[in-house]
Amino acid sequence: MRVRFGYVAIALNIAEGSPNKTVTIKTLEKIADPEGRIHRLRRLTRENLANTLRILRYNSGHDVYVYRFTSKTVPLATHPVTADWNYIEEFADEWREIGDYIKSRNMRVSAHPDHYTLLNSPKEEILTASINDLDYHVKMLEAMGLPPAPQLVIHVGGLYKAKEASLDRFIARFNQLPDRIRLRLMVENDDKVYTAADVLDLCQKIGSPMVLDIHHHTCINSGESLANLWPDIIRTWAGVTPKIHVSSPRDDKDSRSHADNVKLSDFLPFLTMAKEVGQDFDVMIEAKNKDQALFKLMDELEQTPGIKRVEQAVIEL
Numbered sequence: 081m082r083v084r085f086g087y088v089a090i091a092l093n094i095a096e097g098s099p100n101k102t103v104t105i106k107t108l109e110k111i112a113d114p115e116g117r118i119h120r121l122r123r124l125t126r127e128n129l130a131n132t133l134r135i136l137r138y139n140s141g142h143d144v145y146v147y148r149f150t151s152k153t154v155p156l157a158t159h160p161v162t163a164d165w166n167y168i169e170e171f172a173d174e175w176r177e178i179g180d181y182i183k184s185r186n187m188r189v190s191a192h193p194d195h196y197t198l199l200n201s202p203k204e205e206i207l208t209a210s211i212n213d214l215d216y217h218v219k220m221l222e223a224m225g226l227p228p229a230p231q232l233v234i235h236v237g238g239l240y241k242a243k244e245a246s247l248d249r250f251i252a253r254f255n256q257l258p259d260r261i262r263l264r265l266m267v268e269n270d271d272k273v274y275t276a277a278d279v280l281d282l283c284q285k286i287g288s289p290m291v292l293d294i295h296h297h298t299c300i301n302s303g304e305s306l307a308n309l310w311p312d313i314i315r316t317w318a319g320v321t322p323k324i325h326v327s328s329p330r331d332d333k334d335s336r337s338h339a340d341n342v343k344l345s346d347f348l349p350f351l352t353m354a355k356e357v358g359q360d361f362d363v364m365i366e367a368k369n370k371d372q373a374l375f376k377l378m379d380e381l382e383q384t385p386g387i388k389r390v391e392q393a394v395i396e397l
Contacts, residue, residue, distance in 0.1 A: 082360045083351070085393045086146025086188070087367070087374045091135045099128040099135065102155040109161075118165050121155050125167055128153045129174040133181060140185045143391035144374070146323070146362045149191045149220070157216045158209070168223045179224025188362060189226070190323075191217050192233040200237035200250035207253065214261050221264065228263040230289045230320060236267060236274040236282065243273070247282060254286050266291050268325065271299035271336045276309055283316045290316045293325040294350050295366075299336055307353050314359050322359065324350075327366040340368040344380045351387075355397045 091097035101124045111117045132153065139147055154167050168175065182189055197210040217232055240246050254262065267283055268291040269276040276290075276297045283290040290313050297306060314322050328346045330337040342365055354361065367373035374393060382389040388396045 081355055081358050081397045082390075083363060083395050083397070084145050084188075085363045085365060085374050085378065085395075086139075086144055086148065087365045087370045088148045088192075089150040089370070091138050091371045092369065093371050094134065094138050096131050097135055097138070099131040100150050100152045101127050101131075102152045105156060105159060105161065108156065117161060121162065121165070121167075122170070124155050125153065125171065126174070128155075129171060129178065133174075133178050136178065136181055136185070136187065138371075139187070140181075142371075142375075142393060144371070144393045145186065146188045146364060146393075147190075148364060149189060151191055151193060151213075151217065153220065154216070158212050168219050172223065175220065175223035176225060179226055182224065182226065188321075188323075190231045190233060190364070191220075193217055195235065197234060198237040199234070199253040200240070200246045202240055202249070211257070211261075214257075214265075218261050218264055222260070228260065230266040230317070230323075231264045232261075233266055233268050233291050235270045236279060239273045247274075247278070250282065251286055254288070266323075268293050269296050271296040273300070275301050275304070276306070276313075277302060277304045280309055280312055280316070284312070288316065289318070289320065289322070291323055291325060293327075294347070295325070295327040295329065295338075298329075306350060307356075310354060310357060314357070314361075321362055323362040323364060325364050325366055326350075338366050338368060341373040342367050342377045344377065344384070347377070348384070351397070355386075 089100060103120060103124060108117050108120060111120060136147065156162055157167065193213050197213045198206055199210055201207055214232065221231055236247065236250050238246065266289040267279050269279040276292060279290055292313050326342055326347050328339040328343045329335040330339045365374050365377065378389060378393060381387050381395055386397060390396050
């Protein structure tokens, strides 16, 4: 069984390793000239795209094949202030270069749209904003020349005092999405409302891959065993290598927030269980220390009996 590891957005081990450079709308509005505002956003986007490519090259040099883009690559991309700015066309060469590099290195990339992206919201304005946000992410992936694949992680959304009705509303909205968006989505269990069992059932109904978040499962579950859920979660991927999220709680008082690093003890039980199934999978590490957390965990896994580190960010069991 082969397991690959990746991290989110920022590479702490390199200079200019942040593709997150942005500006608030309040600050931007202090620039009176509309063209001056776009010039500011243009400069930040150019830096973010350059840093994204720099990170991917760093990842390639360290055998990191799994990576999550920031949603802030284009600052304020879904705000009305950018409505007349075609950032896709203007940076067509940069998008294409990033996509070509990803494909040449056989990397697996993804993004996680904002937590305000709520397909099951009963408010039409929130639904509209959510679809606009998904469209922004898909435009970037299309500009990179990346074919439709599970690349965008979303949550089910809110409870709205009626769980079954909220799930039904998600299903209806999901099925109404254009293929260019719908085919890139995968759904993750959350840490407050929708358990792994809930999301598995949902994904089986809508034909979407399920991203299992182990940390979230410990925060909320109805006693389900991951050993029982994992084989069915794998099947939602329909032959594509499954992906999971791994993190550790910050502390006992704040069990939902992510810690700086991932404790081996928080991941090893799942890894031991998954070995019995034998399915390859990819791991997205969600930790404050980003790539440093990844390599710290890799070093600890390498010292664990029964685990062989075959590349810098890849193990075999």
